[in-house]
Amino acid sequence: MAEEKFTMIVTRQDSPDSAPYEETFQINYRKNMNIISALMETQRNPFNAEGQHVAPVQWESNCLEEVCGACSMVINGEPRQACATLVDNLEQPIRVAPMTTFKVERDLVVDRSRMFDALKKVKAWIPIDGTYDLGAGPKMPEKKRQWAYELSKCMTCGVCLEACPNVNSNSDFIGPAALSQVRLFNAHPTGEMNKGDRLDALMEDGGISGCGNAQNCVEVCPKGIPLTTSIAALNRDTNIQSFKNFFGSDYAY
Numbered sequence: 211m212a213e214e215k216f217t218m219i220v221t222r223q224d225s226p227d228s229a230p231y232e233e234t235f236q237i238n239y240r241k242n243m244n245i246i247s248a249l250m251e252t253q254r255n256p257f258n259a260e261g262q263h264v265a266p267v268q269w270e271s272n273c274l275e276e277v278c279g280a281c282s283m284v285i286n287g288e289p290r291q292a293c294a295t296l297v298d299n300l301e302q303p304i305r306v307a308p309m310t311t312f313k314v315e316r317d318l319v320v321d322r323s324r325m326f327d328a329l330k331k332v333k334a335w336i337p338i339d340g341t342y343d344l345g346a347g348p349k350m351p352e353k354k355r356q357w358a359y360e361l362s363k364c365m366t367c368g369v370c371l372e373a374c375p376n377v378n379s380n381s382d383f384i385g386p387a388a389l390s391q392v393r394l395f396n397a398h399p400t401g402e403m404n405k406g407d408r409l410d411a412l413m414e415d416g417g418i419s420g421c422g423n424a425q426n427c428v429e430v431c432p433k434g435i436p437l438t439t440s441i442a443a444l445n446r447d448t449n450i451q452s453f454k455n456f457f458g459s460d461y462a463y
């Protein structure tokens with residue numbers, strides 16, 4: 211009996227500077243396949259629909275459970291995680307393409323460094339010097355911990371940047387993910403000590419003023435992070451910070 215197959219059209223690119231092109235594959239169907247397993251079929255059987263031997267499709271993945279954010283790509287027009295997208299739930303033919311907000315390295319592999327650079331720019335971490343044991347650290351009220359946990363689910367997947375009309379190659383807007391991480395680290399009892407530095411970074415070029423309030427980000431975030439609520443809260447916080455900077459009240463005793 212002939213094996214059941216489905217069609218997957220992959221937007222490919224051989225190198226960062228070469229032109230993209232589409233390649234069609236006939237993939238052997240198995241129940242409960244996700245897009246990663248469909249892509250693995252193109253490695254196992256690297257022949258396109260015309261029967262030509264081709265280079266296996268390249269992509270990135272790691273956790274395979276929607277936690278690392280590495281496998282984001284545009285599937286049937288929607289930016290999402292390939293590991294969490296089931297073939298059975300998709301219209302066919304399935305179209306798979308790299309995200310457009312990021313530079314393509316090869317095929318579906320994109321360079322997400324603009325997201326990591328944004329996290330560095332806004333100091334999205336808790337500074338500890340590591341030279342001595344700091345102990346357990348301050349406790350957070352349980353309600354606040356639960357709220358902060360929701361923000362901490364960000365996996366730097368890039369889907370919110372892909373959906374945002376203000377993040378593109380002509381703009382240096384850092385995007386909603388890094389903004390929301392500022393809110394997370396400013397809420398931490400230790401991270402709060404650097405709140406002013408983070409808010410100052412948000413008031414620089416590419417910061418919070420780059421948000422055009424399109425609200426696409428909150429619609430697409432696979433972790434359900436309340437991005438627009440974070441941005442609204444940070445608008446208020448940066449206004450307060452600019453008054454503090456003007457009157458120097460951070461240093462008044």
Ligand code: SF4
Pocket residue numbers: 279363364365366367368369370371386387390430431432433434435437
């Ligand atoms: S905020 Fe959501 S969509 Fe944006 S990078 Fe984080 S997990 Fe992905």
Ligand code: FES
Pocket residue numbers: 270271272273274275276277278279280281282291292293294
């Ligand atoms: S492989 Fe980690 S999110 Fe898909």
